[in-house]
Amino acid sequence: MTKLDFRKADKALYTPPSDQWQRVDVPAMVYLSITGQGDPNGPGFAAALGALYPVAYGLKFARKPDGDFTVSPLAALWWADDPAAFATGERAAWRWRAMLRVPGDADDAAVEDIxxxxxxxxxxxxxxxxxxxxxxxxxxxxAEGDCLQRLHLGPFADEAPVLADLHDNVMPRLGLTFAGPHHEIYLSDPRRTAPEKLRTILRQPVKPA
Incomplete structure (x- = not known):
């Protein structure tokens, strides 16, 4: 039986260009997720991942006889009550939802058993x-639907000007505004990858302004 690999099955969603924003239609997806608030470099985010991954791998092994899948790259949604918290670096105010994509037929009962x-x-x-x-x-x-995305190469701290250009130039030029939280997909493991070699998909759901 073929193992489901989301990066291969939905290749266009995981291979955006690094030199421009790409417009894509993102279908509804199912994730295992956990929410929290605070600095992503702090203990709270790490502890949340320490709970998220065992459940994801438990689901993977439980499904293996009938429909195995590859655990997806970590993703996260980011928002704040005051969006200025991201520009000012007030990380204590950052809210996040860490996510791992799972097959669309996964249900709450199976997750509860796991x-x-x-x-x-x-x-x-x-x-x-x-x-x-x-x-x-x-x-x-x-279900994010219409989105703009691109691949960011380098440290997370260097994302700010790229996102500022998206918000201040790209989206207004296309007549678009925000339709959901900022979404990042981490193709590299920051624990094992030099900052300058990190590969992160930046995704922003949009709608007509």
Whole structure:
């Protein structure tokens, strides 16, 4: 049986150009997700990922006999009550939803079974994921539709001028405005990749202004 690999099945969504914004129609997708707030370099974000990945791999192995899939690159939605928090670097105010894409037929009952299995395996172990965070992992159905995206090469800190150009020039020129939170897809593992070699998809849902 062929293993589902989202990067191959939806290649156009994972291979945008790095020199210009590409307009794409993003279909509805299903993710395992967990939400939080604060600096992505802080312990809260890392702890959330420590709960998200065991559930994702638990779902993968549970489905393996009938429909295996490759765990997707980490993605995240970013927003703030005051959008200026991103320009000023007030990371404590940043809100995020970390996400891992899963097959579209995944359902809440299956995730609940996996959650119970993960909690049982970690019971009594030291250094495992916080049970409260595992309980906070849920299925999210996201339908972004019309989007602009491009590949960013380099450190996360260098995204600011690229996004400013999108917001101040590209979107107004196309007569578009925001239709959802900023979306990033991390094609590189920052723990193992030099900052200058990071590859990140920047995606912005849009609608007519």
């Amino acid at each position: 959650r119970k299995t993960v909690l049982a395996k970690q019971a009594g172990k030291t250094g495992g994921a916080d049970p409260a965070l595992i309980a906070a992992v849920t299925l999210t159905r996201l």
